[in-house]
Amino acid sequence: MSERYVTVARVGEIAEGGVKVVYVDDVPVAVFRVDGAYHAIEDLCTHDGGPLAEGVLEGCVIECPRHGARFDVRSGAVLAMPATAPIPTYEVRVEGEDIQVRWS
Template structure:
């Protein structure tokens, strides 16, 4: 059974902006693209650059350190130097609350 944790409200996450949070010790970034909320690990898979400090254009986030790009909807690497996709979290919105599901214990980056 998947457990969802409340992490923010819809008012916290503006369209086209990134909202950094920490959930159970993990850095997570929330964003809203075309009205949809997405959640992904806030560390670039190249050398852990803080993605929330990067640029978001449409659904593409660019790491501020070395320019790696990812699709925030899927976590897919779009441009190196990163080679590993971002971990994306399942998101659920109820009323005004945003919930994400953390990975199982055996997940590790």
């Protein structure tokens, strides 16, 4: 499949500190806004598939609502167990009024 940018939200739609979940090719993608920047990760905890967007966001750190694993939404890095694998991340760009993720 070729690489492309997919529009997932409009500018102004995601509040500061907020998140929107969008399905792209049946993959749940959580788009967070932190300090005015957008960060997109797969919305499936690598521990046991928890819905990360339903967790608590503190700064750039999201805590999984199931068992408390923590990830950096900028890099996908694991910051706390029980997860051990990073979350896939997606590059985000803003084109006019569209927020887009790079998808391949």
